[in-house]
Amino acid sequence: MSTTRRQVHLAAHFPGVNNTTIWSDPLHRSQIDFSAFEHFARTAERGRFDYLFLAEGLRLREHKGLIHDLDVVGRPNTLAVLTALAAVTSHIGLVGTLSATFNEPYELARQLATLDHLSNGRAGWNVVTSSDAFHGANFRRGGFLDHADRYTRAAEFVSLAKEFWDSWAPDGVVADRATGRFLAHDAIAPVTHRGAQFDVEGRFNVPRSPQGYPVIVQAGDSGDGRDFASQHAEVIFSRHSVFEEAKQFYTDVKGRLAGRGRTEDSLKILPAVTFALGDTEAEAAERAREDSLAQVGPKTAIAVLEQVWGVDLSDRDADGPLPEFDPDPEASITKGWAPRYPNAVQIAQAWRAQSEAEGLSIRELVIKVAGRQSFVGTPGQVAAEIDRYVQERASDGFVIVGTTSPHGLDEFVDRVIPELQERGVFRTEYEQGASLRRTLALPEPTEFVEEVRRVG
Amino acid sequence: MTRRTTIAIALDGAGWHPAAWRDPSARPTELFSPGYWIDLARTAERAGVDFLTIEDALGLQSSVLGGSDERTDQVRGRLDALLIASFVAPVTSRIGLVPTVTTTHTEPFHVATGLQTLDFASRGRAGWRVQVSAAAHESRHFGRRALPEFDLESERRGTSGLVRELFGEARDAVEVVRRLWDSWEDDAIIRDAATARFLDRDKLHYADFEGSHFSVKGPSITPRSPQGQPLVTVLAHQTVPYELAATSADLVYVTPHDDEQAASILAEVRDAEARVGRTGRPLSVLADLVVVLEATPELAAAALARLDAENGQPATSDALIFTGTPESLVERITAWTDLGYDGVRLRPARLTRDLEQLTDWVLPAFERADAAGTTLRERLGFERPANRYAAKETAA
Numbered sequence: 001m002s003t004t005r006r007q008v009h010l011a012a013h014f015p016g017v018n019n020t021t022i023w024s025d026p027l028h029r030s031q032i033d034f035s036a037f038e039h040f041a042r043t044a045e046r047g048r049f050d051y052l053f054l055a056e057g058l059r060l061r062e063h064k065g066l067i068h069d070l071d072v073v074g075r076p077n078t079l080a081v082l083t084a085l086a087a088v089t090s091h092i093g094l095v096g097t098l099s100a101t102f103n104e105p106y107e108l109a110r111q112l113a114t115l116d117h118l119s120n121g122r123a124g125w126n127v128v129t130s131s132d133a134f135h136g137a138n139f140r141r142g143g144f145l146d147h148a149d150r151y152t153r154a155a156e157f158v159s160l161a162k163e164f165w166d167s168w169a170p171d172g173v174v175a176d177r178a179t180g181r182f183l184a185h186d187a188i189a190p191v192t193h194r195g196a197q198f199d200v201e202g203r204f205n206v207p208r209s210p211q212g213y214p215v216i217v218q219a220g221d222s223g224d225g226r227d228f229a230s231q232h233a234e235v236i237f238s239r240h241s242v243f244e245e246a247k248q249f250y251t252d253v254k255g256r257l258a259g260r261g262r263t264e265d266s267l268k269i270l271p272a273v274t275f276a277l278g279d280t281e282a283e284a285a286e287r288a289r290e291d292s293l294a295q296v297g298p299k300t301a302i303a304v305l306e307q308v309w310g311v312d313l314s315d316r317d318a319d320g321p322l323p324e325f326d327p328d329p330e331a332s333i334t335k336g337w338a339p340r341y342p343n344a345v346q347i348a349q350a351w352r353a354q355s356e357a358e359g360l361s362i363r364e365l366v367i368k369v370a371g372r373q374s375f376v377g378t379p380g381q382v383a384a385e386i387d388r389y390v391q392e393r394a395s396d397g398f399v400i401v402g403t404t405s406p407h408g409l410d411e412f413v414d415r416v417i418p419e420l421q422e423r424g425v426f427r428t429e430y431e432q433g434a435s436l437r438r439t440l441a442l443p444e445p446t447e448f449v450e451e452v453r454r455v456g
Numbered sequence: 457m458t459r460r461t462t463i464a465i466a467l468d469g470a471g472w473h474p475a476a477w478r479d480p481s482a483r484p485t486e487l488f489s490p491g492y493w494i495d496l497a498r499t500a501e502r503a504g505v506d507f508l509t510i511e512d513a514l515g516l517q518s519s520v521l522g523g524s525d526e527r528t529d530q531v532r533g534r535l536d537a538l539l540i541a542s543f544v545a546p547v548t549s550r551i552g553l554v555p556t557v558t559t560t561h562t563e564p565f566h567v568a569t570g571l572q573t574l575d576f577a578s579r580g581r582a583g584w585r586v587q588v589s590a591a592a593h594e595s596r597h598f599g600r601r602a603l604p605e606f607d608l609e610s611e612r613r614g615t616s617g618l619v620r621e622l623f624g625e626a627r628d629a630v631e632v633v634r635r636l637w638d639s640w641e642d643d644a645i646i647r648d649a650a651t652a653r654f655l656d657r658d659k660l661h662y663a664d665f666e667g668s669h670f671s672v673k674g675p676s677i678t679p680r681s682p683q684g685q686p687l688v689t690v691l692a693h694q695t696v697p698y699e700l701a702a703t704s705a706d707l708v709y710v711t712p713h714d715d716e717q718a719a720s721i722l723a724e725v726r727d728a729e730a731r732v733g734r735t736g737r738p739l740s741v742l743a744d745l746v747v748v749l750e751a752t753p754e755l756a757a758a759a760l761a762r763l764d765a766e767n768g769q770p771a772t773s774d775a776l777i778f779t780g781t782p783e784s785l786v787e788r789i790t791a792w793t794d795l796g797y798d799g800v801r802l803r804p805a806r807l808t809r810d811l812e813q814l815t816d817w818v819l820p821a822f823e824r825a826d827a828a829g830t831t832l833r834e835r836l837g838f839e840r841p842a843n844r845y846a847a848k849e850t851a852a
Binding site for chain 2: 023024032033034038057058059060066067069070071072073074075076077079080081083084086087088102103104106107110111113114115117118119120137138139140142168173175177180181182183184185187188198199200201202203205206207209297298299300
């Protein structure tokens with residue numbers, strides 16, 4: 001038996017509506033025309049990525065009371081675009097971010113089952129929660145959820161969705177013309193769920209899909225988030241891309257699995273990373289620098305500071321020093337971003353100290369703390385780093401984020417993927433007919449139990 | 457004035473007859489598969505069908521109107537219609553795609569962005585068949601609102617307060633969706649490097665809708681789609697839905713059972729338009745017909761009889777079940793367009809037999825548009841509407 005190396009798993013993140021996406025780059029075309037998504041998907045599939053990934057935001061971001069206009073804005077409906085992409089791809093997984101707060105389980109479960117049917121088993125769901133009135137203003141429920149309850153709702157939402165998905169027997173559709181039987185006897189078990197968040201009953205109206213459940217992805221970082229992940233998640237979309245932090249996170253989260261009766265392999269941890277490539281290390285560094293300058297222009301630099309300080313700083317010079325005063329911890333002039341700076345005063349003091357010690361202007365400081373690429377180097381060097389993280393169990397792979405739409409992934413696919421394949425740590429072909437779960441080398445869900453269905 | 461006849465086809469499962477899945481031409485094990493829906497869409501597109509509608513609901517099909525049953529001898533289960541439409545969008549190029557999306561229990565915000573995204577994926581061929589859900593058991597799938605048990609008689613009489621409430625909510629939902637569709641002006645994205653602005657925020661507008669069922673702030677997260685306003689359509693059988701169509705839709709499907717009803721229903725639609733004070737383009741009106749088509753009337757009648765026998769009882773429908781030859785259907789369609797109908801929406805009793813009868817023998821009798829590169833609105837003779845927010849600024 002040969003000792004095969006741990007295999008790398010990769011996801012391709014469609015360029016997001018944030019400053020990582022360099023819309024001023026002439027290569028950036030559109031981030032809303034379907035042709036951009038199609039090119040991106042085909043490129044990722046050509047690159048043999050495990051899945052492509054879409055983020056979601058349910059209200060346009062506002063900064064200082066006005067719609068934020070410095071970054072790319074505008075995105076499609078997640079489910080509709082993923083299902084369209086199912087028609088122009090054959091193997092790659094289709095993972096979308098969908099809110100457990102501003103959706104209802106019956107409807108979302110049937111939509112995900114539909115995506116799974118139409119893609120022959122390639123659906124995945126990145127479960128997110130939102131709890132604020134800002135997003136709630138677009139929805140019937142409104143921003144009703146206490147921040148502390150969001151994981152409670154998410155956990156109950158996912159459990160209920162699984163009850164719906166499990167309620168059709170796998171061989172429920174018989175379609176026997178001779179006997180006139182379309183459904184098997186007991187094909188559909190009624191679901192009754194009386195919980196704190198949901199009080200529903202009835203019969204689900206979509207047959208069991210190829211995967212049974214979509215692959216569940218989750219990005220939570222807090223204690224509650226990690227708990228939720230150890231129970232429900234099959235992939236964690238992590239923020240920890242620096243080696244030591246990544247390794248710590250990996251060890252912590254995987255360590256919680258045994259207590260849930262799960263194996264190490266049953267959960268894949270994929271940090272989000274950016275990259276800058278060059279023919280030489282120096283060229284890559286220069287490219288990285290250009291990208292950072294483009295991503296953190298003077299106005300963006302000030303805006304980042306304003307997110308921490310919570311006040312208007314538009315009179316400041318981005319090439320000048322940081323504010324001398326501390327932020328007001330209660331102030332919040334930015335709406336629509338996931339909270340990135342929860343300890344505003346601490347962060348402000350640390351940034352001020354760093355800028356004084358290293359002689360950094362506002363713009364240079366922001367670039368240093370928030371605008372750096374994860375992997376900078378030649379394709380061989382980047383491939384070597386990716387391989388190292390996976391072999392040393394700092395991650396199971398990565399979510400690759402490009403800088404432009406739709407071509408931001410092309411170079412990675414053309415130059416880095418072949419290096420990984422040559423190292424024997426990344427697939428050269430997809431397995432024919434494989435589901436996303438299988439592509440990710442995840443075990444089949446064991447929750448489907450005949451007896452439970454009958455009782456329910 | 458020669459007017460091109462609009463011909464739409466309504467798709468549902470294995471066909472509109474409950475026993476259709478047992479027909480030799482049916483593909484009952486494939487109703488939830490990708491290949492089935494692609495084949496149906498391409499077959500219709502090749503024949504020059506103007507658009508497809510796709511049925512959907514927030515609960516299982518039932519032989520009991522407004523309620524549920526335990527039958528296992530009929531098709532049960534459906535895929536989400538908006539997603540079926542999104543799926544076939546990139547692999548078709550001319551046919552309009554009009555999924556059914558319910559306004560009861562759903563989020564208008566997601567409905568709006570879903571249809572905009574369908575419009576992007578199809579390059580401007582999206583439409584919406586607006587539907588309400590009166591079924592109490594469907595409301596229990598969501599558990600947020602108790603609906604009374606369905607009462608067929610008061611629904612038929614149109615006196616049910618429930619009907620008014622649901623259609624009032626539908627009207628609000630369409631209004632919100634239309635505002636969200638206009639919330640980005642066409643040229644909002646400016647990519648102005650000099651001022652570091654990706655978009656011109658003055659060209660984004662809040663929907664600011666406040667109603668009894670929901671309030672929605674906006675703007676949409678999705679930029680203005682190719683058609684600006686995808687086509688909004690409504691199926692109507694009585695006054696309240698006729699009025700919904702008149703206030704909110706571009707096109708209405710109605711269900712006359714004979715020539716006399718055809719004339720009177722058309723008049724009712726025009727009356728509803730006058731009553732609600734509709735301005736702008738009048739509703740496009742299509743007559744709905746379930747069709748069972750064979751080479752002779754006897755063969756068609758026998759086909760229906762066989763289906764009814766397999767079903768254990770004759771099928772019923774809100775629409776006329778037209779049983780006959782393709783030629784006689786062509787005559788019926790022509791007679792009704794002469795009365796003033798813009799065309800028909802045909803519901804094949806059997807998929808694929810009746811779909812093929814339509815594409816092979818009925819569509820060729822009518823002049824088809826060369827629809828490459830046109831949007832659904834253009835194909836049906838609708839202009840691209842001005843953005844309501846942009847228009848206000850010009851006037852000011």
